[in-house]
Each structure stands twice: as structure tokens, then as C-alpha cells.
Amino acid sequence: MSTRTQAFVNFYAAMGTLYAYSKLDEKARELAAKQDISLRFKVKGGPDGVLVFEGGQIKAIPYQKGVKTDIVLYCSDVNKFNDLVDGKGQSVIPLKGFTKLGFLLNKESAFNKLTEDMATLMRKKEFDNKDEMRLSTLLAFYAMVSAIAQIGNEDDLGKVSAKKIPEGLISIEIPDQCYLTIKVTKEPQTKLEVIDERCPNPRSKMVFDSLETAKGVIDGKLDAMSCIATGKIAMSGFIPMLQFLNNILNLVPKYLS
Amino acid sequence: MKVYKYDKSRKIMERASKVIPCGVYGHLGPAEGCMIPVDAFPTFASKAEGAYFWDVDGNKYLDFMCAYGPNVLGYNDPDVDAAALEQLKNMNCVTLPGEKMVELAELLTDLTKKDWAFFAKNGGDITLYSIMIARFYTGKKKIIFVNGYYHGVAPWSQTPDSAGTIEDDCKNSLYVDFNDIEGLKKVIEENKNDIAAFISTPYMHGNFKHNEVPQEGYWQEVRKLCTENNIVLIVDDIRCGFRLDLKGSDHYYGFEADLICFCKAIANGYNISALCGKDFLKSAAGSIMYTGSYWMSAVPFAAAIATINKLKANNACEKFKKLGTMLCDGLVEMAKKKGVNLVASGEPALFYLMITDDDSLNLHQQWIAECVKRGLWLTNHHNHFINLAMIEEDIKKAIEIAAEAMDVMIKNNPEVYKK
Numbered sequence: 001m002s003t004r005t006q007a008f009v010n011f012y013a014a015m016g017t018l019y020a021y022s023k024l025d026e027k028a029r030e031l032a033a034k035q036d037i038s039l040r041f042k043v044k045g046g047p048d049g050v051l052v053f054e055g056g057q058i059k060a061i062p063y064q065k066g067v068k069t070d071i072v073l074y075c076s077d078v079n080k081f082n083d084l085v086d087g088k089g090q091s092v093i094p095l096k097g098f099t100k101l102g103f104l105l106n107k108e109s110a111f112n113k114l115t116e117d118m119a120t121l122m123r124k125k126e127f128d129n130k131d132e133m134r135l136s137t138l139l140a141f142y143a144m145v146s147a148i149a150q151i152g153n154e155d156d157l158g159k160v161s162a163k164k165i166p167e168g169l170i171s172i173e174i175p176d177q178c179y180l181t182i183k184v185t186k187e188p189q190t191k192l193e194v195i196d197e198r199c200p201n202p203r204s205k206m207v208f209d210s211l212e213t214a215k216g217v218i219d220g221k222l223d224a225m226s227c228i229a230t231g232k233i234a235m236s237g238f239i240p241m242l243q244f245l246n247n248i249l250n251l252v253p254k255y256l257s
Numbered sequence: 258m259k260v261y262k263y264d265k266s267r268k269i270m271e272r273a274s275k276v277i278p279c280g281v282y283g284h285l286g287p288a289e290g291c292m293i294p295v296d297a298f299p300t301f302a303s304k305a306e307g308a309y310f311w312d313v314d315g316n317k318y319l320d321f322m323c324a325y326g327p328n329v330l331g332y333n334d335p336d337v338d339a340a341a342l343e344q345l346k347n348m349n350c351v352t353l354p355g356e357k358m359v360e361l362a363e364l365l366t367d368l369t370k371k372d373w374a375f376f377a378k379n380g381g382d383i384t385l386y387s388i389m390i391a392r393f394y395t396g397k398k399k400i401i402f403v404n405g406y407y408h409g410v411a412p413w414s415q416t417p418d419s420a421g422t423i424e425d426d427c428k429n430s431l432y433v434d435f436n437d438i439e440g441l442k443k444v445i446e447e448n449k450n451d452i453a454a455f456i457s458t459p460y461m462h463g464n465f466k467h468n469e470v471p472q473e474g475y476w477q478e479v480r481k482l483c484t485e486n487n488i489v490l491i492v493d494d495i496r497c498g499f500r501l502d503l504k505g506s507d508h509y510y511g512f513e514a515d516l517i518c519f520c521k522a523i524a525n526g527y528n529i530s531a532l533c534g535k536d537f538l539k540s541a542a543g544s545i546m547y548t549g550s551y552w553m554s555a556v557p558f559a560a561a562i563a564t565i566n567k568l569k570a571n572n573a574c575e576k577f578k579k580l581g582t583m584l585c586d587g588l589v590e591m592a593k594k595k596g597v598n599l600v601a602s603g604e605p606a607l608f609y610l611m612i613t614d615d616d617s618l619n620l621h622q623q624w625i626a627e628c629v630k631r632g633l634w635l636t637n638h639h640n641h642f643i644n645l646a647m648i649e650e651d652i653k654k655a656i657e658i659a660a661e662a663m664d665v666m667i668k669n670n671p672e673v674y675k676k
Contacts (some may be wrong), residue, residue: 015279015610025566059458119658157417157418157424158418158420160416160417161418164418167475167618168616202617203616203617204617210666223278223279225279225282225288225289226274226278226279226280226288227279228287228288228295229270229274229280229281229282229286229287229288229295230270230271230274230280230287230295231287231294231295231296234294234295235293236293236294236619237617237618237619237622238616238617238636239291239293239465239466239618239638240617244418247418249418250420
């Protein structure tokens, strides 16, 4: 397990799941809509990404020249960023947006409320109703698939598996609930990217039969191979893509707990 | 044709999944066995005879997987079973081995022109042992694998990203492509004096790609490089052994391995594997403590002797090639007439099939599923096997079922197969 990979997972899969939260939950969307703001996390030796709040939607994107940023936070190493995400410290240096730092520092800010609510929901084991269970599962599902991409791109072992995944689109589905696509490209090097859309013609497909199965796999109560054997997960298409993706999936609990 | 249903299989699978990891784990299971979609395949068998087996729902299958290889004479071969039963009446697993072990070693060494034989139970037992011998004999540590290889499931034979394997298990692994002599020379040069063994199947019968036979002179050049560099040449003949050539697949391709691993076709389903080797490695083999509780059980030795003698008496390999060629030619021709590109590759006795009209293999998976539902047992992404119980009528029947299954697949994919 590498702290660098952890930082990428923390930004794109943990913070990145705010995207799904703001998309799936009306209250989250209302909260996110309170302020349009862009936070850049510039982590030395780790991710350089921007968390964008715009019109009630949130997205985590890589920083590129020209991307608008209201606040820029610099972390001198990946551990400091990981501590920040874990709530263990705030050893970050603001480089821009001093007047807007309340968005981060104020406990009642939309950012803190959203991250706290989302984390609570994702950690929940017992639910008040079906909708809450559905939301929790879909958030965890999004985080899991996002983490697969980051681990395949950054972790040493993950990269071994990712390198063996042939080029193409992999669809990961919970029918009528969620459709995510992992795009595998090979040039200039192997890269996995999560796309939030249904792929009509994927090269391979992994279909969970229910939210319960997805939750079981995410919680580690079910393993993917047993689910495939019993038909709870259906795989089809170019199977090596899924075999090696499954190897990366095995690494996810190390980074997302 | 009747389309099968699998109600009893499903019920047993429900029970199995509660008490057995994956319900059915490994290559016979739906996940590793690539049974796609799972509901097109049964999961439990109830009986077998000759070239056929029946599932627990009573559906009958013409079986070209042959238990993934061990069924080389036909299921429940009367001669082999009689020999096994006769031995069982006297002894099986006892404090001392029986004479049958020596008899089998004499038969195998004579047949394969090797100097000694060592027995275990599964292929992985002896591929590991062959590596241990090579390392002990040469005092070197690295192993050259051929990309797309399969030599069992132990960590040394996996890649570090496999579940249950750690990076240290694979740190002495080197990789080359099959038929790539220049690549092999480069790897040897880069790891001079550090390579204990080169291990490979006699031809590349990996999954998800057309199987690849050796180019002219390939094995002879490999042999030369191994000899020049004090590298033990190990042939993993577990899948091909006694299906291409009763003298071993090294003989078939005109070279001599230092160590050769046999398993699947030795005893027609009785559990035994064997490592045969050259004299210069016998002392190294003897120096290594390597044993198992059932490795000297007498019944599989008796079954193996009967199996090998029957294979010899029936000119088996020639028949495997003839029937395999007839089936592959028939299937490819049938598909061609329907506008489907079906490729049969590898050796006919262990043919590999793939429809190449899409890059996802979805069409192939649909076709195989329809074959199985009609009683023709093919598998999606693994080579197949011919056995001695099969006759020409079986081949004709297989092509007939495959044709109907292909019609269904074509009908379900009008966007690909426009009239």
C-alpha cells in the first residue's frame, strides 16, 4: 500500500464521491448550491486536482492551466493530505483564497457538512429506509469504481494488473440503478478513467444483480468470484479485462475503509 | 432440438454456495470456467460413460472437455476400471508402496526415453518439483516463463497481482513470448548465470487467443540455448501429454526435454501425476524431500498402466489427430457457410475455438451457451480434448448441434449478421 496512491484515492474516490452525492441526493445538491467555489489541492508527489462546486453539482477534476480556482491549498507531502482527509490535521498551506477559507475551516460550511454527512451515510450499517440504503450503496459503489481506476493508475501492484487489461470500455452496472464505465487507454501508458454514463457497446461487462449484492461486495461480506459462480454478478465479453480488474478490486479495501 | 433446463443443478448450487467457497471453485466452476451466462450451464454431473456425461437434471452431453483432459480413453473405461478394482481388492494406500509403482516407472521411462519417473497427484505438484530440482541442480534461482503460461496455481507460478500471491513469490520470474527466440536470447543475456530453468508447454495453448504451435526450429533453438547456458529445460506436458505423442510432446516436436511433467492423460481420471527426467538430474531429484500422503497409493498406478497400454494398443494419438481435424474442419466449414468467422487453432487433438466477428467475444460466448443448452459440451475460452471413446458419428453429431446453436446466435445478432 502506498501513501501516494492513498492520496489519489482520497482525492478522486473519497472527495470525488461528492459528485455522486450531489447528483443523487436533493438535500446534498441544495447544500452544494449555496456557494459556487473551486478548491485546488496541490499535493507534492500526489494529486493536483480541483474540487468544483457549481450550480449544486460537485466534481473532482485534475488541475489544468486555465481551470478557475478560488482557493489553492498546498500540501508539502502526500501524508499531510491524507491526514487532512482523515481529519487528523490541517497541515496545508493556503496559497490563494485566504478570505474564502471559511468554506473549509468553518465546521458548519457546506463543504464540511457535505463531507461529514456523506461519510456518515457511507459508514452506516443499518438504515432507516430503503432510499437511505440505496443512496449509501450507490455512493459506496461510485467510490469503489473510482478507487479501482486510481489504484490501477498509481499502485505498483495495481499497475501490474492494469497493464494487462486490454484497451476498451468496461461497463459496471447495477441495472436500473447505476451504470459506470471504465475506459482503458494504452497510450502513452495504461490509464483507467471512470465515466459516469451507460456504455451501449462495452468490450466487457460486469453486472450486479441487485443493490444488496453490490453492497455485500463493497462491505467485504461477499466475494466477486462467488457472486459470479452463483449468478449474482454476471460477467461477459472479453473476460481478461474483468479478471485483471478484479485483481485491482481486491486491493480496494486497503485504500477505502 | 431440446433446450436443456437445470433446476436440480441450481438447487444444489444454492446449497454448495453456503458451505463451499464459490460453490464450485476452480476451473470446473462457473467463474473460472467462464460459464457465460451462468444460467446456460449446469453445475453438477450425475454420471458419465464413454464420450458422454449426464448432469443432475438428466441432460446428456457429448463432452469435448473430457474433464479438462483426464478422460483420455472415455469415461468409465472398462479395462482401466477393472485394473483399478483388481488392485483395490489387494491394497491401495498402505504403509509401503506396491510393485505397481515400479512397473509404471519402468513403463513410463521406456515410453518417454527418460531415465527416471517420480509420482505425485496433481500437475502443480510436479511442476513445482521440477523447479525445485532445477534450482537445486544449477544453484541458480530465476525461472523463464512464456507469456500466457499456466503451470498450476501455486504462488511461484502466479503473477504478483494475483490474490494470495506476494511480490516476493514472483521476484525470480522472467517472461518471454512463445516462438520468440530473439527475446529469449535477450533475457538469457540480461540474466547471465542466474537462470535455473526454462519452463513451457510444448505449444502455446493459452486462453482468449488463438493457440500457437512452434515455428520450425523453435524448440531446437531453445534446447541449444538451454544447454549452452546450463538452464534446465522443463516441458509442462500436463495438458498435451499422451494426446500428441505417447513418447511425450518433446519427441513430437523433435527435441529432448530435461524434465517433462505428465498428469491429465496418464490414468483416465485416476489421480496421479508424474515427472520424468534425464539421468543427470536424478541425484538432485533424490536429494529433495518431496512427498505426500497419497502419492504412492497403488490403485492409480494400476489404472495408469492399463491406460497407457490401451493408448498404445489403439494407436490413440493418430486417432485424436484424425477426429480433431475432422471436427475442426467441419465446424469451420459449417460456420463459413453461415457467414461466421470461426477459427480453430492449436493441435487438432486439443483444438481451440474462437469466433472472431467481434472484439468482445460476446458472439462466441452466445454460441457456446447455445451448444451447451443442446447437449454439446464446449467451453468458452479453453482448449478442448478428444478421447478414444469418440467415434465419427459423435463428430457429425457435434457439428449438427453446433450448427443449430450458431443459427440461434446469428438470429440474436442481426446487426452483425445482416442477410
